[in-house]
Amino acid sequence: MSEIIKVLKGTKDILPQDVDMWQFTEKKAWEVFSKYGFKEIRTPIIEVTELFARGVGDTTDIVNKEMYSFEKSDRSITLRPENTAGVVRSYIENGMSRLSAPVKLWYKGAMFRYERPQAGRQRQFHQVGVEMFGIKQPAADAEVILMAVNFLKSLGLCDLEVEINSLGCPKCREEFKTKLKSVLKPYYNDLCEDCQNRYEKNPLRLLDCKVEDCKKIFEKPEVQAVINSDFICEECAQHYNELKTYLDRANIKYVENKLLVRGLDYYNRTVFEIKSNNLGSQNAVCGGGRYDNLVEQLGGESTPAVGFAMGMERLISLLDKKEAAKLDCFIVSNNTQEAFILAEELRNMGYTTEMDLSNKKFTKQLEKASKVANYAVILGEDEINAGVVSVKNLSTGEQKTVKREYIMEIL
């Protein structure tokens, strides 16, 4: 035997015993999102690298060091690390701005990031997500959050916390960045290396640093004063307040978290996350927000948008394991030819059916039937000659003999 080939680091097989959980969540996504008028879109897994550099932002870790990129025919191509940029690309390219707003799209599929794998984090992982284009009013943000919550509820998940925040618009955010930088300036040398970097490139990211020493600095009164100051401009504040009113009236519980800053550059105004305490350190199942400038940034006409993405693996790890469904019928017969035909008849009647293909002994066949099926359909010489079939309920032991055409009355 030669050496076996194993899955790549950070990737996983989704095995048959788990696949029904995936189908379950995908089906719920379709059901719930459809109710809100969202249509599924499927964009390619590979895109031109520039899409992500321009879309996600080249100061982000995702684009900086986590992309699977390669050269092909003089083009740089990348496996998508997320799908908002791809959907926006498609929206622009297919002229969807001509459609009556809002344009509501959802997707599911594999994403790729070259990171160190750990619990809740793989290199190939899967997301379900939604994007809504064309509505600047906070009702859109609220609808998207409401829908996320209802989707999670439909999966039976309720021990979840919604966090929201507003990042303001580019204008007020710029002012906030300036203030933040000036209040932190005296402590610059005490900040960790990463934070010093962020200080220059992306000051907002400073707020969610987990290094203790940095946290202490952020807890200082004068820093807290800046963090807690309502830096966002009047329009942004109104947007945020209206959103909260919608959420209150929809009975959605949320926590306001001023430190919530999403890592992708394209967000403005509303950002939100949904977390679970049962997940270990990678505890966000859903992350999203508003990105009013992305469409324009990618060459489309200025179009407001909101969306979110959820990590399927994380969702599924929170679901209760279900027992594998049994077959309706397993045929027990010493006449493989006849059984073969009967099996197909049963399938055509709509029953999931298997039979013994390897000519095992009667008792072995019945043993197998009792493991995998609800009913054993017994077709022996006696039954064949009489044109009947014996149907045995494998949980009660009850057995009835009927003509083949009346099988449906028993099953």
Add this chain to the structure above:
RNA sequence: GCGGGUGUCGCCAAGUGGUUAAGGCCUCGGAUUGUGGUUCCGAUAUUCGUGGGUUCGACCCCCAUCACCCGCCCCA
């Protein structure tokens, strides 16, 4: 990129220097050539991630290496 942990059958595992490497689950065969799920019997690791070393002797000790897991970072 930086820390920490673990590798014994398909799965869960005992064994921590001394003849043949427990046990359980699953799988397969038999008891039982047309009646199962219970029971009973039997089979299944020339070998303990891999390569060296120490030793009379290594799953056990040492070194190296690989793989996986967890945490940081980042994100879903």
